Structures are given as C-alpha cells and as structure tokens.
Amino acid sequence: MTGNTTPDHKSLSRRTVLKASAGITALGAIGAPAISYAQAETIKIGHITPRTGFLGPLGEYAAQAVQLAAEEINAAGGVLGRRIELILDDSPNPQQASAKAERLVQRDKIIALLGEISSASALAIAQVVQREKVLFINTGANSDALRGSDCQKFMFHIEAQNSMYVKAVGRSLIRDGLVSGKRWYSLTADYAFGHDLLNVAKRYMAANGGNHAGDDLIPTDLADFSPFLLKIRQARPDVVCLNLAGTQITNFLKQYAEFGLTFPVAGFGFDTALAWGAGRGNFGGIWPVVWHHLIDTPGSKSFVSGFQRKYNRMPENQAWGDYCSLKIVAQAIAETRATDPVKIVEHFEKGAKFDLLKTREGYFRAKDHQMMMEMYAITALPAAQIRNQYDIFTSSPPVPAANESLEVIAATDDENKCTFRA
Amino acid sequence: MPDLIPLLSQILNGLLAGSYYLMIALGLSMIFSLGGIVNLAHGAFYAIGAYLAVTLADRIGFGGALVVSPLIVAVIGMIVERYLLRRFYTADPILGLLLTFGLAMVAEQGLRMAYGAAPIPFSIPPELRGQVFIGDFVYSRYRLIILGITALSVLGLWLLLTRTAFGKVVRAGVQNPDMVGALGISLKPYMTAVVMIGVGLAALAGVLIAPIAGVHPAMGQEIITFAFVVVVIGGLGSFWGVVAAAAIVGMTRGVAAHFYPAATEASVYLLMVLVLLMRPRGLFGERIQKFE
Structure with a gap:
C-alpha cells in the first residue's frame, strides 16, 4: 500500500469517481429508451x-x-x-x-x-x-x-x-503453374476458420498434385511475423499460401515486402480493405474474393x-x-x-x-x-502500374465461367455433407 | 550442425524484436515507479503516435514525423498528467487502473471515429528499405534502424536518470517520496516530465512500427500487454531489468516460433508465470518501500 496516502485525498477521489459513475449510469438510463423506439408497423x-x-x-x-x-x-x-x-x-x-x-x-x-x-x-x-x-x-x-x-x-x-474460396483462387494458381509438383508453405490462423480452411486447402492442393512443405499455426494476437518470415525463407517453397484473416493479413503483407522475400504469395481467404491498408508497394499475390469494386x-x-x-x-x-x-x-x-x-x-x-x-x-x-x-481471383498490380489507392489489382473473369454450373466451385457431398436436424 | 542455424536465427531475430516492446515498457515502468499508476492507456499513446506519423509524413516527411509526433504526444501526455493522472497518485491503485483503462478505450474509439476502423496505408520510406544478410540470416535494414534508435533512446534515458540532477530527484522520488518532500522538493513537475518522456517514447515506438505493422485503432492493444509483461518480468524500478526482460521475451518468442508456432504468444505469459513464481518482484526488481 502507498506509504504517503492521506485519508482526505483518498476519500475525495473515491467520492468523485462514485459521483461520476452515478452520472454515467443516469445518462445511460435516459439514453436507453431513445434507442429502441419500437413501432408496431416496422x-x-x-x-x-x-x-x-x-x-x-x-x-x-x-x-x-x-x-x-x-x-x-x-x-x-x-x-x-x-x-x-x-x-x-x-x-x-x-x-x-x-x-x-x-x-x-x-x-x-x-x-x-x-x-x-x-x-x-x-x-x-x-x-x-x-x-x-x-x-x-x-x-x-x-x-x-x-x-x-x-x-x-x-x-x-x-x-x-472456404471450399469456394480455395477452388476460385486455385484455378488461377493452376494457370500460373503454382500447384502441380510444387511445394506450398502455409500460415494458418489458429481458430475455427483457419483450421477449417487449412483442411480444405490441403485437400485441394493434394488432389491437384501439390506438395505441402509445412504449416505454422499463427495465434490471432500475433502482430510481428518476422519469426515466420525466417522459417519461410529457410523452407524455400514455390508458393506461400495464407489462411489468415483480418488485420493479420495487413501485417503479413507489410513485413513480407520489408524482408524482401520473393516467393509467390497466394491467399485462400481475403478482404480487400486489408490490402488497401498495407500501403503502396506492399500488396502482392493472388487472392480470392466474393466481390470487388471493379x-x-x-x-x-x-x-x-x-x-x-x-x-x-x-x-x-x-x-x-x-x-x-x-x-x-x-x-x-x-x-x-x-x-x-x-x-x-x-x-x-x-x-x-x-x-x-x-x-x-x-x-x-x-x-x-x-x-x-x-467469385473472382484478383492479382496484385506491380507498384508502377498503380494509379490510385483502390485500384491495386486486376481481376479474373467470374469463376465459374458463364458456361459452367455455379455449383462447380462449391463443396461436394463427399467433401462437406450437411444434414439438417428437425 | 545445420539444424541449429534456424533456431539460432530465431533467437537472434527475437533478441532484436525485443526492442519493439522496450520503448513502451520503459515508459510504463517509469510512470509506475514514480507515480504508482499502471498506465493502461500507454498503448493508446503508441497508437496516436503512429496515426500522427501517417498524417504528418505527407507534409514534413518521415524524419520530421519521427521528431514532431512524439513531441505532440508528450504535450498530450502533459495535459493528461496535469488534469487526470495527478489526482490518483495517492489514491487506491484500482482507481488509476479504471481511469487509464477508460482513457485507452476513449482513445481507441476516438481514432476509430476520426480515421475509420480499417487499417490506413503507410510504408517504409524508399530510402530505408532493403535487407541485410549475415550468412543465411536475413534481416530488414529498417529494423536495424529501429534497433539503433531504441539503443540511443535507452542510453539517453539512462544518462538522464543517472547523470543529471533531474535523474537524482526522480530516483529518490521512486524510493522515498516523503523524504524528497521533506527536503523541500516538489515531485509534481518531475512527475509531469516523467509522464511526458514515457508517453513520448511510446509515440516514438508508434512512429517506428507504423511502416511495418497495420495502422489501425486497436494497434495499441496489440502491444500494451507484451510491454506490460516485459515490465513485470524485468522487475519494477529496475531500468536494466526491463531492458534484459525485453531481450528475454523476444528470444522466448523466437524459440517458441521455432518449436511450437501456435504458442508463440502464449510462451511469453508462461515465462512470466515462471519468473513470478521464483522471483515475485521480477528478475531484477528492487524493493521499493512505498509498494511493500
């Protein structure tokens, strides 16, 4: 306990805090009804x-x-x-x-x-x-x-x-010769989404002749990717595949560019805002999206x-x-x-x-x-071709193509079966 | 021994990475030692420093932002100290916690309202980009610059605390504020200065990290817990304890990333538990009379 505490001081600040919290509570009570302005017809x-x-x-x-x-x-x-x-x-x-x-x-x-x-x-x-x-x-x-x-x-x-994301971007990876006979290294977000995506990605890559060079599970609160950049460099894969989400993708992109690694990058999950937030010259690779502004x-x-x-x-x-x-x-x-x-x-x-x-x-x-x-696979534009902060990629035509069933990229019954319970 | 090289490079990288937490941890430690306040808003000053860097870099360049952003944040720190923190030095510690926790939330939400929740783009200035190779070990040139600036800040702070009259009063104030008062010295201006230096260092770290990590409102939260763990492991009141702890925490992360990546962050908390079990005051913690 502090040795130089004066009782006056202590009770004074306590009282002030109590008053303040009482005030805040009162504000809350006034505010609440205003939020739920229920009307029968809405x-x-x-x-x-x-x-x-x-x-x-x-x-x-x-x-x-x-x-x-x-x-x-x-x-x-x-x-x-x-x-x-x-x-x-x-x-x-x-x-x-x-x-x-x-x-x-x-x-x-x-x-x-x-x-x-x-x-x-x-x-x-x-x-x-x-x-x-x-x-x-x-x-x-x-x-x-x-x-x-x-x-x-x-x-x-x-x-x-996840199956749709993997299959949508997978076509571009196959087109670029990054799957069959190639070694892919993955970083996977360590929660439900990442684990599920890693399974789907492994199945797809194995079915198309890719070899898994290794995977690191990434805690969701990790911000410094340098340990994993060193591991990727030592593994020397043909392609680095990300099963990450949220601001971790931004951090990864910035640090991958910082360490000057040149292995092609691809992602099996993506959000455009995370690439916009990485900054000029930091966005690279091929990524799947459900929609984009172009x-x-x-x-x-x-x-x-x-x-x-x-x-x-x-x-x-x-x-x-x-x-x-x-x-x-x-x-x-x-x-x-x-x-x-x-x-x-x-x-x-x-x-x-x-x-x-x-x-x-x-x-x-x-x-x-x-x-x-x-869906669409987008490919990062080289820095020299970027004209504004948003148009930083080119898009594939829609996947599946116009002459294909929309269901060809979705999971099959063998891959993912749903039985609705009553 | 080719198997050892990956592990050694992880340890080296971890050692260097420890410097990111160091500047934040030193400020936290100083403010707690002298004022008895655990400043949970410290991460907010780091985030504000980063956002200011993004705003200022367009006008005065990255170098200018590196100087001006910490100064602006130090002034914000002065206002916070003068009108908020000062009321809580002698109060129940829980009130200081509540206050700074609240401030952290207000600051985070303020950034979200002003700049939006999405990360805002910011890159390493072209002239600072590049990599350095030591055998098979690759390192970013920019991170070596961070390391250099951190080392200079630590040295400067150490000289300030040990070789100046200001430092002597601060160190005396940490150990025995009543005696300092009896000698006719008011600790108030010293405390203001300590807060300004502490949050200024956090902002400096924010400017330095902004080009290599996402600049988003919750970035302060990402780093504050680690910085806090560094302070606890290093030991309260111990300057070099905090420096050593930052290095040890960094290396622990590196070893964990090598053997068991999923525990990269958890390993640091495990380390803290072990240290606290064996040395409750931290590795180099001093016995501070007023906290016993």
Missing part, C-alpha cells in the same frame, strides 16, 4: 458483427453497408408498406455473440439476424437462431463446417464457404457510388455481403408477403433467385444453404 432486423479486435475493420464496412441498404429500401417505400428497422450490435467473441443474438430475438423481437465474420461466433449464433426459429444470414464467416457438420435449418450463407455491372456501380456518397470511401467485399443480405431478406418478404422466418426459409429453399450485383443471379443451395454465385 419490420425488425438485427445486425451483429465484430467492431473491435482483428476483425473490427471489416465489421465497420459490414455495419455501414447494411445501414445503406436499409436506407435505400425505406426510401423506396419499405417492404409491404412497412419500414425496415435495423438494430445493430457488436460481437467481440462467441460468448457475447450468442448472448446478444438471444437478446435481439427475445427483447427486440427481430425476425431475421444478419452479419458476423468470425466462424467461431457464427457457430454460437447458429444455435440461438435454430432454437428461437429466427432467420440468420451469415455474411462473413467462411468455415465449411458451418455448411456441413454444424449446418442449421435457419442459417443461410451469403459469404462463400466489377462492371450496373448493380455494382450503383452500390459503389451510393456507398461512396454516404461514407466517402470505397466499399469492399465485406460491405457487399451485408448490403446484399438485407436486400435479399426484403425481396423474400415482398415475394412471400410474409415476415414469418419459416416461410422465408421455405422460399429460399425453393431456389429463389437474387441479384448479387454480379453478371449472374445467385440462389441458396437447398441442401446446405450456401449461396451459389460467381
């Missing part, structure tokens, strides 16, 4: 996503995009003449995700929940929505397990599954300009998922003329088609609720 939709931590930067895009979608829907007269009322919350970890999903359902009476990025949190939310019989559209969690062993009747996925369709152009007008920055793939998922829910309500989640689930399972701002419409595959859609 259609309540919950949105939950990480806003802090290594996925926080992506969560911000997600929350902004879903609000843009709500604004557009309401400006056009709402759905069935009713306004969409969004209730947003954050999910820093799986426990909180589960508790907040439950609160949104029970207290706020939402009919659908959108969002999430962490596969571990999405798994927790899936159990809540299944129990409460509320629709959940996962907009950012990639694990195949969520569409396989952990699949749920009330959970749908507009985010692509897609030349009227829908994408209008989304890009709307997002830029409202938020003064370029939307990236995470924004696309949350924007489209609210549009999909609104369209399903209008088409079924019902807000009953059970009816909407049936509608989705019948193969309803949705505009995804791409060249082809998409649909949820009935057997595992995965959105069937086009």
Whole structure:
C-alpha cells in the first residue's frame, strides 16, 4: 500500500469517481429508451458483427453497408408498406455473440439476424437462431463446417464457404503453374476458420498434385511475423499460401515486402480493405474474393457510388455481403408477403433467385444453404502500374465461367455433407 | 550442425524484436515507479503516435514525423498528467487502473471515429528499405534502424536518470517520496516530465512500427500487454531489468516460433508465470518501500 496516502485525498477521489459513475449510469438510463423506439408497423432486423479486435475493420464496412441498404429500401417505400428497422450490435467473441443474438430475438423481437465474420461466433449464433426459429444470414464467416457438420435449418450463407474460396483462387494458381509438383508453405490462423480452411486447402492442393512443405499455426494476437518470415525463407517453397484473416493479413503483407522475400504469395481467404491498408508497394499475390469494386455491372456501380456518397470511401467485399443480405431478406418478404422466418426459409429453399450485383443471379443451395454465385481471383498490380489507392489489382473473369454450373466451385457431398436436424 | 542455424536465427531475430516492446515498457515502468499508476492507456499513446506519423509524413516527411509526433504526444501526455493522472497518485491503485483503462478505450474509439476502423496505408520510406544478410540470416535494414534508435533512446534515458540532477530527484522520488518532500522538493513537475518522456517514447515506438505493422485503432492493444509483461518480468524500478526482460521475451518468442508456432504468444505469459513464481518482484526488481 502507498506509504504517503492521506485519508482526505483518498476519500475525495473515491467520492468523485462514485459521483461520476452515478452520472454515467443516469445518462445511460435516459439514453436507453431513445434507442429502441419500437413501432408496431416496422419490420425488425438485427445486425451483429465484430467492431473491435482483428476483425473490427471489416465489421465497420459490414455495419455501414447494411445501414445503406436499409436506407435505400425505406426510401423506396419499405417492404409491404412497412419500414425496415435495423438494430445493430457488436460481437467481440462467441460468448457475447450468442448472448446478444438471444437478446435481439427475445427483447427486440427481430425476425431475421444478419452479419458476423468470425466462424467461431457464427457457430454460437447458429444455435440461438435454430432454437428461437429466427432467420440468420451469415455474411462473413467462411468455415465449411458451418455448411456441413454444424449446418442449421435457419442459417443461410451469403459469404462463400472456404471450399469456394480455395477452388476460385486455385484455378488461377493452376494457370500460373503454382500447384502441380510444387511445394506450398502455409500460415494458418489458429481458430475455427483457419483450421477449417487449412483442411480444405490441403485437400485441394493434394488432389491437384501439390506438395505441402509445412504449416505454422499463427495465434490471432500475433502482430510481428518476422519469426515466420525466417522459417519461410529457410523452407524455400514455390508458393506461400495464407489462411489468415483480418488485420493479420495487413501485417503479413507489410513485413513480407520489408524482408524482401520473393516467393509467390497466394491467399485462400481475403478482404480487400486489408490490402488497401498495407500501403503502396506492399500488396502482392493472388487472392480470392466474393466481390470487388471493379466489377462492371450496373448493380455494382450503383452500390459503389451510393456507398461512396454516404461514407466517402470505397466499399469492399465485406460491405457487399451485408448490403446484399438485407436486400435479399426484403425481396423474400415482398415475394412471400410474409415476415414469418419459416416461410422465408421455405422460399429460399425453393431456389429463389437474387441479384448479387454480379453478371449472374445467385440462389441458396437447398441442401446446405450456401449461396451459389460467381467469385473472382484478383492479382496484385506491380507498384508502377498503380494509379490510385483502390485500384491495386486486376481481376479474373467470374469463376465459374458463364458456361459452367455455379455449383462447380462449391463443396461436394463427399467433401462437406450437411444434414439438417428437425 | 545445420539444424541449429534456424533456431539460432530465431533467437537472434527475437533478441532484436525485443526492442519493439522496450520503448513502451520503459515508459510504463517509469510512470509506475514514480507515480504508482499502471498506465493502461500507454498503448493508446503508441497508437496516436503512429496515426500522427501517417498524417504528418505527407507534409514534413518521415524524419520530421519521427521528431514532431512524439513531441505532440508528450504535450498530450502533459495535459493528461496535469488534469487526470495527478489526482490518483495517492489514491487506491484500482482507481488509476479504471481511469487509464477508460482513457485507452476513449482513445481507441476516438481514432476509430476520426480515421475509420480499417487499417490506413503507410510504408517504409524508399530510402530505408532493403535487407541485410549475415550468412543465411536475413534481416530488414529498417529494423536495424529501429534497433539503433531504441539503443540511443535507452542510453539517453539512462544518462538522464543517472547523470543529471533531474535523474537524482526522480530516483529518490521512486524510493522515498516523503523524504524528497521533506527536503523541500516538489515531485509534481518531475512527475509531469516523467509522464511526458514515457508517453513520448511510446509515440516514438508508434512512429517506428507504423511502416511495418497495420495502422489501425486497436494497434495499441496489440502491444500494451507484451510491454506490460516485459515490465513485470524485468522487475519494477529496475531500468536494466526491463531492458534484459525485453531481450528475454523476444528470444522466448523466437524459440517458441521455432518449436511450437501456435504458442508463440502464449510462451511469453508462461515465462512470466515462471519468473513470478521464483522471483515475485521480477528478475531484477528492487524493493521499493512505498509498494511493500
């Protein structure tokens, strides 16, 4: 204990703190009712996503995009003449995700929940929505397990599954001669998403003749990749494949350029904002995305300009998922003329088609609720060809190609089987 | 012994990487030793330093930002010390914790509101890029510059604390503030100066790390825990203890990355547990009368 404490001092500051906290509590009590301005005629939709931590930067895009979608829907007269009322919350970890999903359902009476990025949190939310019989559209969690062993009747996925990411970018890797007979080294995020992705990647690379040179599991709070850059250099692989997520990708890109390593880089999961945040000359490699801002369709152009007008920055793939998922829910309500989640689930399972701002419409595959859609592989531009902070890559044509079924990149029954429990 | 070379290069790399935590840990240690406050907002000053570097580098260059950003943050530190920290030196330590934890959250959210949550681009200036090769060991030229600046800062701080009248008062204040007061010396201006130096060093580290790690609002959190562990392992009040601990923590990470990558970060906490079990005051911790 401090030797020079004067009792006066201590009680004074204690009292001040008490007063302050009482004041803050009072403010909270006044603030709370203003937030939930419940109106009988609105259609309540919950949105939950990480806003802090290594996925926080992506969560911000997600929350902004879903609000843009709500604004557009309401400006056009709402759905069935009713306004969409969004209730947003954050999910820093799986426990909180589960508790907040439950609160949104029970207290706020939402009919659908959108969002999430962490596969571990999405798994927790899936159990809540299944129990409460509320629709959940996962907009950012990639694990195949969520569409396989952990699949749920009330959970749908507009985010692509790991298998789709791997197969979409895999075609570009095969084209560039980086798979057959080549040694690949991987860095894998040490949580549900990374482990799942590593399994999918191993299966794909082995099936196409690649040899795995090694893998390092990366703790999600690691910021300094130098130990692993040394290991990669010693392993001398033909290609370095990343199964990472969030700001770790930014850190990796910056440090890979810093150490001057020249092995080709590829990723099996990606978010454009993380490359934008790496800075000039630091972004390299081939990466898969569900959507990017250079897609030349009227829908994408209008989304890009709307997002830029409202938020003064370029939307990236995470924004696309949350924007489209609210549009999909609104369209399903209008088409079924019902807000009953059970009816909407049936509608989705019948193969309803949705505009995804791409060249082809998409649909949820009935057997595992995965959105069937086009994807893209993007390749970093050399620094000399970069003209502005956003256009730092070139894109492949849509994968699958126009003459192929959308299902060719999705997991097969052998790879990932879903059995819905009643 | 070709098998040993990868391990040795991990240990060497870890030793060098220890310098990233060092500048943050030294400030934390000084503020705690003299003021009795565990400054959980220290990481926030590091992050503000990095963001200021990004903002300033366009106008005054990286070199200019390296000087100006820590100065601005030191002034912010002075204001925080004068109007917030000062009220809590003699209070229950838990209040100081609550205050600085709150400040850290306010600062992080403030950065998020001002700059957005996405990482903002920032790169190593072209003239500082490049690699250095020592046999099979490759190292970034820029990281050697960080190491040099860290070494200069440590030396400067050590000279300040041991060879100046200012340093003598600070060291006396750490051991026996009542006696310093009895001699007619007010510790208030010294404490202000210590906070300014401490957060200034954190900001300097922020500027230096900004080109090689993502500049995002939570970057302070990424580093504060490690810096704190370094202080605990090194021992309170021990200047060289903190320096030694930064090196040991770095090497431990390197060894873990070599043998069991998933435990790269956890290994450091394990090390802390072991050190605390054997030496509760840390490796070189001094007996500080007012904390006993």
